[in-house]
Amino acid sequence: xTDACVVAENLTKVYRSGHRLVRALDEVSFEVQxxxxxxxxxxxxxxxxTLTRLITGLELPTTGRILIxxxxxxxxxxxxxxxxxxxxxxxxxxxPYRKVWKSVAEPLRHLNRRARRSAAAEMxxxxxxxxDRHEDRPGRFSGGQLQRIAIARTLVxxxxxxxxxxxxxxxxxxxQAQILNLLRELQQDxxxxxxxxxxxxxxxxxxxxxxxxxxxxxxxxxxxxxxxxSGPRDPYSRALxxxxxxxxxxxxxxxxxxx
Amino acid sequence: xxxGLHVSNLTIRRTGDKQRAGPVxxxxxxxxxxxGSTVGLVGETGAGKTLVLRAxxxxxxxxxxxxGEVQIGADAPHQDSAALRAELGRRIGVVLQSPFTAFDxxxxxxxxxxxxxxxxxxxxxxxxxxxxxxxxxxxxxxxPNELGKLFPNQLSGGMAQRIAIAMSVMxxxxxxxxxxxxxxxxxxxRIRVLELLQGFVRQQHAVLVMVSHDLGLVADFSQQxxxxxxxxxxxxxxxxxxxxxxxxxxxxxxxACTPKLGLDGGRELPSIAxxxxxxxxxxxxxxxxxxxxxxxxxxxxxxxxxxxxxxAQVACHLAEKALARHD
Amino acid sequence: MSxxxxxxxxxxxxxxxRTASRHRRGSLTAGLIVLGGMLVFSVAASLAGGSxxxxxxxxxxAPPGHGGHLFxxxxxxxxxxxxxxxxxxxxxxxAVCVVALSAAFGCTVGxxxxxxxxxxxxxxxxxxxxxxxxxxxxxxxxxxxxxVNNLLSLVILISIVGWVPYARLCxxxxxxxxxxxxxxxxxxxxxxxxxxxxxHLLPGLTTEIAVLASLQAGIALLWEAGLSFLGLGxxxxxxxxxxxxxxxxxxxxxxxxxxxxxxxxxxxxVVGFNLTGDGIRDLFNNDVSGGLR
Numbered sequence: 005x006t007d008a009c010v011v012a013e014n015l016t017k018v019y020r021s022g023h024r025l026v027r028a029l030d031e032v033s034f035e036v037q038x039x040x041x042x043x044x045x046x047x048x049x050x051x052x053x054t055l056t057r058l059i060t061g062l063e064l065p066t067t068g069r070i071l072i073x074x075x076x077x078x079x080x081x082x083x084x085x086x087x088x089x090x091x092x093x094x095x096x097x098x099x100p101y102r103k104v105w106k107s108v109a110e111p112l113r114h115l116n117r118r119a120r121r122s123a124a125a126e127m128x129x130x131x132x133x134x135x136d137r138h139e140d141r142p143g144r145f146s147g148g149q150l151q152r153i154a155i156a157r158t159l160v161x162x163x164x165x166x167x168x169x170x171x172x173x174x175x176x177x178x179x180q181a182q183i184l185n186l187l188r189e190l191q192q193d194x195x196x197x198x199x200x201x202x203x204x205x206x207x208x209x210x211x212x213x214x215x216x217x218x219x220x221x222x223x224x225x226x227x228x229x230x231x232x233x234s235g236p237r238d239p240y241s242r243a244l245x246x247x248x249x250x251x252x253x254x255x256x257x258x259x260x261x262x263x
Numbered sequence: 264x265x266x267g268l269h270v271s272n273l274t275i276r277r278t279g280d281k282q283r284a285g286p287v288x289x290x291x292x293x294x295x296x297x298x299g300s301t302v303g304l305v306g307e308t309g310a311g312k313t314l315v316l317r318a319x320x321x322x323x324x325x326x327x328x329x330x331g332e333v334q335i336g337a338d339a340p341h342q343d344s345a346a347l348r349a350e351l352g353r354r355i356g357v358v359l360q361s362p363f364t365a366f367d368x369x370x371x372x373x374x375x376x377x378x379x380x381x382x383x384x385x386x387x388x389x390x391x392x393x394x395x396x397x398x399x400x401x402x403x404x405x406x407p408n409e410l411g412k413l414f415p416n417q418l419s420g421g422m423a424q425r426i427a428i429a430m431s432v433m434x435x436x437x438x439x440x441x442x443x444x445x446x447x448x449x450x451x452x453r454i455r456v457l458e459l460l461q462g463f464v465r466q467q468h469a470v471l472v473m474v475s476h477d478l479g480l481v482a483d484f485s486q487q488x489x490x491x492x493x494x495x496x497x498x499x500x501x502x503x504x505x506x507x508x509x510x511x512x513x514x515x516x517x518x519a520c521t522p523k524l525g526l527d528g529g530r531e532l533p534s535i536a537x538x539x540x541x542x543x544x545x546x547x548x549x550x551x552x553x554x555x556x557x558x559x560x561x562x563x564x565x566x567x568x569x570x571x572x573x574x575a576q577v578a579c580h581l582a583e584k585a586l587a588r589h590d
Numbered sequence: 591m592s593x594x595x596x597x598x599x600x601x602x603x604x605x606x607x608r609t610a611s612r613h614r615r616g617s618l619t620a621g622l623i624v625l626g627g628m629l630v631f632s633v634a635a636s637l638a639g640g641s642x643x644x645x646x647x648x649x650x651x652a653p654p655g656h657g658g659h660l661f662x663x664x665x666x667x668x669x670x671x672x673x674x675x676x677x678x679x680x681x682x683x684x685a686v687c688v689v690a691l692s693a694a695f696g697c698t699v700g701x702x703x704x705x706x707x708x709x710x711x712x713x714x715x716x717x718x719x720x721x722x723x724x725x726x727x728x729x730x731x732x733x734x735x736x737x738v739n740n741l742l743s744l745v746i747l748i749s750i751v752g753w754v755p756y757a758r759l760c761x762x763x764x765x766x767x768x769x770x771x772x773x774x775x776x777x778x779x780x781x782x783x784x785x786x787x788x789x790h791l792l793p794g795l796t797t798e799i800a801v802l803a804s805l806q807a808g809i810a811l812l813w814e815a816g817l818s819f820l821g822l823g824x825x826x827x828x829x830x831x832x833x834x835x836x837x838x839x840x841x842x843x844x845x846x847x848x849x850x851x852x853x854x855x856x857x858x859x860v861v862g863f864n865l866t867g868d869g870i871r872d873l874f875n876n877d878v879s880g881g882l883r
Contacts, residue, residue, distance in 0.1 A: 062778070079778070081780060081781070082780050082782065083780045084778065088778055091771040091775075096770050096772065097770075098771075098772050101793040101794070107775075110781065147308070154775075157779070176476055177307070177477075177520055178307060178535045179538075180522075181534035181535075182535075182536075184522075204450070206523055207522050209522065209524060233525075244450070244451070245524065247450055247454055248524055
């Protein structure tokens with residue numbers, strides 16, 4: 005038995021929407037080794053967000069199961085979840101009425117106020133937020149800074165698994181680079197396992213050790229990153245790669261289409 | 264020249280009290296585009312690109328005013344917001360980021376597509392319906408009449424955006440202003456929609472001014488690129504040249520930190536330390552100085568003006584050095 | 591709102607944003623001034639005049655200005671000004687207590703229904719529906735048989751009739767807020783549901799609850815005055831504006847002041863609460879966007 009950190013076995017999630025049944029996920033299975041990053045690639049409607057909710061335990065699968073370090077993923081009151089989540093919308097992931105250090109300290113209910121304050125402060129500084137900003141509320145920060153604060157909160161929870169649901173899609177390119185670098189640096193230091201959901205193949209290539217392609221709730225392809233990007237086997241994956249590749253690469257001469 | 268757009272020294276500033284207007288916040292922006300071409304306005308959040316677009320529409324928010332000249336085709340140049348506003352729906356068309364904000368959710372889309380031209384009495388009812396059907400077919404819909412009966416909530420994002428584009432081009436505008444027209448769409452749809460936009464633009468000999476934060480995508484579809492940073496134009500020129508040989512350190516950094524498929528994965532992405540100063544902030548010297556890898560003392564005191572450096576315009580004292588570093 | 595009309599929509603958005611910021615502070619200040627003024631008057635009246643219930647038959651039906659009665663006197667020689675001052679205080683007491691009680695109950699029901707959903711939500715909302723289907727006046731009339739002239743009972747009765755709007759509001763807003771990222775993050779952090787409701791749901795609701803409360807306060811006042819007018823609410827020894835108005839009704843042709851002054855006071859109170867409610871809503875409502883950012 006491998007020491008996989010995250011194991012998904014035949015995950016299926018069915019919702020009722022009106023009088024229709026929607027299969028958000030259909031028999032999805034995969035494994036992620038400890039300390040590695042799995043990039044889940046899919047477009048809207050592929051089921052990728054549902055997958056993140058199942059892995060964290062926010063929702064339970066209809067059938068199948070998710071194991072994190074051997075234990076089923078379930079939320080227990082009073083203890084932080086072993087899988088934490090970074091959301092796509094950084095502003096929506098922080099309570100606008102609370103000071104950011106309080107939001108970051110949320111997983112530390114069992115410590116006294118002083119210990120919580122210093123743990124939160126330490127983590128905020130680690131992700132690049134100066135001490136004199138810790139008493140501010142989310143409204144005073146930029147998107148990139150908010151995402152860093154959200155990352156600090158997940159680290160404080162000492163999660164084994166970090167789930168990122170399109171964490172940089174709403175950010176500018178230069179800010180995205182900063183956040184991706186930060187995540188990589190933290191992963192090297194702390195060693196958490198990462199499941200990174202994105203629709204952007206170029207970003208996936210930067211972060212991933214392995215790739216999982218989802219479409220309409222089903223797994224289309226799963227492969228190591230190098231293998232995948234040198235030549236995907238599934239036709240849908242190939243179409244995705246083709247539509248992402250820039251027709252005109254920077255730093256190479258182009259052919260002009262005259263008006 | 265039947266088509267074409269000529270913008271001279273467009274600046275935006277805050278309305279000061281009485282005579283004294285605030286300092287120039289954004290600009291000056293100048294460019295000339297021939298009919299059938301696309302101008303890409305690139306910049307990150309806070310650079311001011313949306314405000315530039317709003318100025319071109321004549322719809323600056325309260326508290327801002329514009330100066331400069333905007334000439335559409337061979338018309339007399341417009342110099343104020345009211346004149347430009349009057350052209351909306353005639354010579355100027357608008358495509359917004361979210362396809363659904365263009366539609367009234369309570370009415371079928373068919374009626375909305377023709378509504379504008381009918382209200383402005385630009386064509387007869389019959390002509391409008393035919394023209395709309397023709398445009399929708401061009402956008403890839405084989406049953407325009409059936410499509411017209413649908414309500415906006417029955418449409419997918421891609422469908423809605425294509426219909427919104429058809430709606431904007433109904434009056435055959437000479438200028439089409441698009442604010443991130445594809446960022447709300449899936450990757451596979453983006454290229455299709457941009458190709459449709461380009462197709463129309465070429466056919467009608469119109470000018471498309473497209474705002475985006477996605478340098479790579481915009482570069483594929485534009486002939487000219489203008490790069491905005493903190494309210495100033497830092498580089499401007501033909502798209503191919505700009506991408507192949509960027510002359511401004513910011514443009515270089517922007518291109519470098521964009522992930523591209525094909526390079527080795529798992530490498531650290533170059534990034535730019537710090538963040539973009541707000542266009543409202545008064546800064547002495549070059550606005551990029553605080554984050555520039557080749558900054559000098561002169562950069563911190565003297566603001567660089569746009570000048571020509573071998574085929575493109577750059578606002579940098581050290582453009583030649585930056586270019587040499589890049590090559 | 592086609593793309594061609596879009597300019598019109600954007601234009602309207604611009605214009606209304608400008609006028610809205612002018613109105614924003616105006617309503618709130620006006621409302622608070624009115625309410626504040628009423629309170630001051632009430633205190634002044636009780637300091638200046640004697641007791642509201644003091645009967646001085648010698649000055650029965652004295653017109654305003656006579657015999658030290660600035661607002662005149664009623665059929666039993668009671669000073670109208672003192673009565674109006676005391677009545678204003680009673681009205682405030684009733685309004686504040688009713689709002690506190692009905693908001694506490696209604697918001698709790700609404701948040702529970704919205705956050706926990708499922709059968710609890712269905713059950714609570716059916717109870718709310720039943721509550722709404724009971725016409726208040728017959729309820730009050732029936733209740734008056736058992737409960738006679740008691741402030742606490744009146745407050746409870748009016749609260750029973752008035753909690754549903756709070757429940758509906760809180761439920762609707764909770765349904766939206768609970769989908770936000772930070773609520774999910776709180777659960778992932780290990781917070782219990784109750785703590786999440788107080789720390790994360792409630793702060794997002796307070797502004798709207800405050801607006802609703804201001805408007806409901808006016809309604810509660812009117813109920814109290816109306817019931818007292820009909821003889822079903824507060825009678826002496828309680829000092830109620832409604833009671834004086836019913837007295838004044840009898841002598842309206844000879845002594846207009848007995849009904850008019852309490853009537854004006856009542857109207858001003860309701861207007862004051864409404865303006866305050868509008869003001870709070872305008873102050874916190876920044877949703878007049880024009881489309882483009």
